[in-house]
Amino acid sequence: MIGEEFVALSLTPMLIGMLAAIACALPGNFLLLRRQALIGDAISHVVLPGIVVAFLITGVVAAVPMMLGAAGAAIVAVVMIEAIRRLGRIEPGAAMGVTFTAMFAGGVLLLEQSDTSAVHLDVEHALFGNLESLIWLDATGWASLFDREALAYLPVELPRLLIVLTVVALFTWVFWRPLKISTFDESFAQSIGVRTGPLGFALVIVAALAAVAAFDAVGSIIVIAMFICPPAAARLMTNDLGTQVAWSVFFATLSAVIGYVLAGYGPLWLGADNAVSAAGMIAAVSGAILALTAIAGPHKSRSGAPAKG
Amino acid sequence: MLWQALTFQLGYNATLVTLGATLLGVAAGVTGTFLFLRKRALVSDAISHATLPGVGLAFILMVAMGGDGRSLLGLMLGSAGSAWIGLLCISALTRRTRLAEDAAIGAVLSVFFGIGIVFLTFIQTMSEGRQAGLEGFLLGSTAGMLYSDAVIIAVGGAAVLLAVIAFRRPLSAVAFDPEFAASSGLNVPRLDLIMMGLVMAITVVGLKIVGLILIVALLIIPPVTARFWSERVTGVLWVAGIVGGVSGYVGAALSAIAPALPTGPVIVLVSFSMFALSLFFAPARGVLAAVLKHLSFQRRVHVRQGLLALAQGQPIYEKLTLRLLRRAGLARADGVATSDGKARAAKALRDETRWQMARSREEFALAATFYDGLTEIETVLTGDQITELDRLIGAPKGVRP
Structure with a gap:
């Protein structure tokens, strides 16, 4: 599998999968510790109506309007969840459930009603992504990595995800201390002058950014799985936040690579002749990693001082 | 057309499906209220997504054994099996590790769904699988339903509703005040298990009509709507049942006249519009x-x-x-x-x-x-x-x- 064929057919999807996985896993660490793990689930559902509305307005499937539409939908969802929670005094989980199911249903109906047959936009694409189709046909081998002409034809998702990953990583790096403090002890963070409200909102926005970029490339299953599984597995490996983030990046990369290889080549080894969904397999591998750490992780149970009454 | 659909004049199958959806909606509204009061509404999301691998595996097994593969009963059994495993995974993750329940829900939901997608893409490569129509289970579809399937849905809806009615008293006692219920001799863990069993039954019966992605809406939106109208458990249960029933009834009827649309989103939007009306105009708690x-x-x-x-x-x-x-x-x-x-x-x-x-x-x-x-x-x-x-x-x- 090393050679021309690999560079052209497998290198870019694998890289895109890795970048998407890492971009989601980074904010996922903080969301997990803040008990907001299901935000990723909600975001990946509400992104659909945003993208459909953006498509209906502009008439093209382009990155910028879709990003704007998705971001708009995410903001609408956050406002709606807050409104339902406050006005109806409904617990946040249920408010979230009402919002994202209704918005997803609206998105699906809009999509089915409008004429999107000419473009590659349908519900299944939104759910499973099209990782396998993000190939780099102009590559002729490893040398193409240094060939300017071939590089110009890289799938656009790759540089886009690279930019988003840089933004996410920068956010995590710059706000590391305030994020860490406000995640573990919000009132202490407030007392030393961290503005926890805007910081929490910024975290959700960064998560949404990662979700939208990843969603566009790989579908919503990977987004949800990568927000939760690698950070959760990492949490069972260590007590230190820095180490946890490092583990989660490692697990995310591992899931993407093993998942992609298993999906592409696994069926061939078993004698079948067609590959299975790479997105689904990556999610499955991340689940397997989580299962392993849940069985044998060094810090799987609560440790340290006993809980105070 | 709509009037005919609402008055059961669109043929035997459509009538059965509409009836089944109505009964299922009532059962889902009532069960959802118990979940909502126990603050575990989103567990149902994990349960419903966890049905997908079971559906795929059941199809593959039935084909391997020389059967049709599309038998609704077999697919439902398979989905119930994998939903049960998903539920066990959630409880294992929350009990045996330090992960919170929301992380366990998200992990089970995405991983099981991913495994299910792997099965589905495998089925698409099977020669028997091309017309399987298993994608219909994602968003629900009532178009071209077999008579036997319609009967299963109607009977299933009625059975789930009867089970909910049978368990309503102990379940509402537990939902309202678990400590008091335990002290008055109720077996709370077992009742929680029954509640989850009901959620699973609703998911399995609703799989074909509502689809597994959106069935959670049928369990969440009616109780949240009902909460705007009543401060009492009995009141919330009644209103939730009615909202769920009307959603199922109107949604299934609407989709009978628009077969191209997936049924699930239609039902969800009907119940969401009732929620939106309540949010704005409910007498005591509305906007x-x-x-x-x-x-x-x-x-x-x-x-x-x-x-x-x-x-x-x-x-x-x-x-x-x-x-x-x-x-x-x-x-x-x-x-x-x-x-x-x-x-x-x-x-x-x-x-x-x-x-x-x-x-x-x-x-x-x-x-x-x-x-x-x-x-x-x-x-x-x-x-x-x-x-x-x-x-x-x-x-x-x-x-x-």
Whole structure:
């Protein structure tokens, strides 16, 4: 599998999968510790109506309007969840459930009603992504990595995800201390002058950014799985936040690579002749990693001082 | 067309499906209320997504054994099996590790769904799998349903509803107050298990109509809607059942006349529109009621502050205050009090003075907590206490020459 064929057919999807996985896993660490793990689930559902509305307005499937539409939908969802929670005094989980199911249903109906047959936009694409189709046909081998002409034809998702990953990583790096403090002890963070409200909102926005970029490339299953599984597995490996983030990046990369290889080549080894969904397999591998750490992780149970009454 | 669909005139299958969806909706609304009161609404999301690998595996097994593969009963059994495994995974993750329940829900949901997608893409490569139509289970579809499937859905809906009715008393006791329920001899863990079993049954029966991605809406939206209409468990249960039933009924009827649309989103949007109506127009907790309450509170504050200003001879600059006082006939347009206004102003000032005295004295500390600048002191203290206050304040005194 090393050679021309690999560079052209497998290198870019694998890289895109890795970048998407890492971009989601980074904010996922903080969301997990803040008990907001299901935000990723909600975001990946509400992104659909945003993208459909953006498509209906502009008439093209382009990155910028879709990003704007998705971001708009995410903001609408956050406002709606807050409104339902406050006005109806409904617990946040249920408010979230009402919002994202209704918005997803609206998105699906809009999509089915409008004429999107000419473009590659349908519900299944939104759910499973099209990782396998993000190939780099102009590559002729490893040398193409240094060939300017071939590089110009890289799938656009790759540089886009690279930019988003840089933004996410920068956010995590710059706000590391305030994020860490406000995640573990919000009132202490407030007392030393961290503005926890805007910081929490910024975290959700960064998560949404990662979700939208990843969603566009790989579908919503990977987004949800990568927000939760690698950070959760990492949490069972260590007590230190820095180490946890490092583990989660490692697990995310591992899931993407093993998942992609298993999906592409696994069926061939078993004698079948067609590959299975790479997105689904990556999610499955991340689940397997989580299962392993849940069985044998060094810090799987609560440790340290006993809980105070 | 819509009228025909709503009055069961679109053929035997459509009628059965609509009936089944209605019964299922009622059962889902009631069960969802128990989940909602236990604050575990999103567990159902994980359960429903966890059905997908079971559906795929059941199809593959049935084909491997030489069967049709599309038998709804077989697919339902498979989905129930994998949903059960998903539930076990959630409870194992929350009990045996330090992960919170929301992380366990998200992990099970995405991983099981991913595995299910792997199976589905595998099935698409099987020669028998091309027309399997398993994608219909994602968003629900009633188009081209077999007679036997329609019967299964109608019977399944009725069975789930009967089970919910049978368990409604112990389940609402547990949902309302688990500690009290435990102390009165109910087996809370077992009832929780029954509740999850009901959720699973609803998911499995609703799989074909609503689809596994959106079935969670049928369990969440009706109770949240009902919460706007009632403060009592029984009331919420009734309203949730009705909202769920109407959603299933209208949604299934609508989709019978528009077969191209997936059924699930239609049903969800019907129930969401009922939710939106309740959010705005519910009598006690709705947005409209809250706005009205706020406006009336604002008016009372303005009138009170205006009266105090009149009593102390201060000019009123706030236009709203002046307008409210004028409309009540308490002041003239130039801000001078009418005779009625003078009497009310004197009363307001006396009330305020009494409150200030009450708040400064130890023995009235409890009463002073009722002070909000609006409540009249007579509604809080007895006549004797007010006499005591007036004695402490003292009689009006003249100015020494």
